[in-house]
Amino acid sequence: MIQLGKFEKYLIEEFFDDYRAGAMSQRTFTRRVAFITGSMATASAAMLLVGCTPDEVPRSTDPMPTPARSSAGSGQGTRASSAGAVPGAKSPLSVPEGAAGLTTATVRLTAGGTDISGYLARPDHGPAGPAVLVCHENRGLTPHIQDVARRFAKAGYGALALDLLSREGGTAGMDPDAIPGALIQAGARRHVSDFAAAFDYLSAQDFVDQGRIAMNGFCFGGGITWQAATALPGLKATSAFYGPAPDLDKAAAIKAAVFGVYAELDQRITGAMRAFRDALAKTEVRHELKVYPGVDHAFHNDTGERYNQEQATAAWNDTLAWFSKYV
Numbered sequence: 001m002i003q004l005g006k007f008e009k010y011l012i013e014e015f016f017d018d019y020r021a022g023a024m025s026q027r028t029f030t031r032r033v034a035f036i037t038g039s040m041a042t043a044s045a046a047m048l049l050v051g052c053t054p055d056e057v058p059r060s061t062d063p064m065p066t067p068a069r070s071s072a073g074s075g076q077g078t079r080a081s082s083a084g085a086v087p088g089a090k091s092p093l094s095v096p097e098g099a100a101g102l103t104t105a106t107v108r109l110t111a112g113g114t115d116i117s118g119y120l121a122r123p124d125h126g127p128a129g130p131a132v133l134v135c136h137e138n139r140g141l142t143p144h145i146q147d148v149a150r151r152f153a154k155a156g157y158g159a160l161a162l163d164l165l166s167r168e169g170g171t172a173g174m175d176p177d178a179i180p181g182a183l184i185q186a187g188a189r190r191h192v193s194d195f196a197a198a199f200d201y202l203s204a205q206d207f208v209d210q211g212r213i214a215m216n217g218f219c220f221g222g223g224i225t226w227q228a229a230t231a232l233p234g235l236k237a238t239s240a241f242y243g244p245a246p247d248l249d250k251a252a253a254i255k256a257a258v259f260g261v262y263a264e265l266d267q268r269i270t271g272a273m274r275a276f277r278d279a280l281a282k283t284e285v286r287h288e289l290k291v292y293p294g295v296d297h298a299f300h301n302d303t304g305e306r307y308n309q310e311q312a313t314a315a316w317n318d319t320l321a322w323f324s325k326y327v
Helices: 006-020 026-037 040-050 143-154 179-186 188-203 220-231 248-253 267-281 309-326
Strands: 102-111 114-123 129-135 158-162 208-218 237-241 257-263 287-292
Touching: 006 026, 006 040, 006 179, 006 220, 006 267, 026 040, 026 179, 102 143, 102 188, 114 143, 114 188, 129 143, 129 188, 129 220, 143 158, 143 208, 158 188, 179 188, 188 208, 188 220, 208 220, 208 309, 220 237, 220 248, 220 257, 237 309, 248 267, 257 267, 257 309, 267 287, 287 309
Parallel strands: 129 158, 129 208, 208 237, 237 257, 257 287
Antiparallel strands: 102 114, 114 158
16 A cells, blocks of 8 residues: 655645645646656555545556646746735735835855755844744745745844755746645755755844744645754744644654644644644643634635635734744
8 A cells, every 4th residue: 555654645635625625627636646656656546545536546557747847937046026016915914025124035055065045035124133934835935935924024024935946946947736746755854954054044144133033834834844843943933834743752852932823624734733732732842723713724825715814814913923922
């Protein structure tokens, strides 16, 4: 029987939910699973495992899909949003590129002997202040995540959102269906290592008040944020939005004050949260895991169909309050 890793299972189940809800075509679902598992045979087995019927899965002899080049950009590093409003943004909290009082730039840093890139947003004046690392969803570094970085900058943080696919040429030039698979193939260990390098980068900047660095992530990025919380003792606080929790035996290794955002209708993630909450309760880790009512997975992303303005705003304000208390 096929064995799926934590993040493989998480993503395939998420895409299956989208497919069942009519938010994703069968072709897109199949392509994404194939890129994640690496072959049509394992894609078929994985799709059956999560609940597809035999007539919904590809034949194991079908050829692997070929990644298409994205029309979004050349893929050479991280591409900042064009000036102006974020495409599809519905949140009143959205901060357009070029907003007064902020400085934004694509920055490069070294991680594991390789150059990687990220999007940096920060206040353009004032004394050194706190900073936050931002981890993107399974779509890669999108204009929405750059917007999130600017929202943090508007709140007084230096915010660095890495492109975890820098080594693969950057999110902007990749086939969107191939992005989740590329993130899986790179592995959580590499992603956490990249954020360790990003932590060191921020620590060396004169606009960052020494030792005051937090981390925030969404969906897949929420899972990476939880992993980083167990591995990066220098983090002061984290806020993970509906991401898979780390192994329960890693809870005691967390040094940061951790905040978890969960959606009431997202039982796939919220249901599993209870065991993690119990594990945290047995430690001295400062923590709060909060369930937001009446909303589903990805309710914070205001460019998506599940966005809920009231609860997204509440979760954002709760995150800022948590960081204000502990960072």
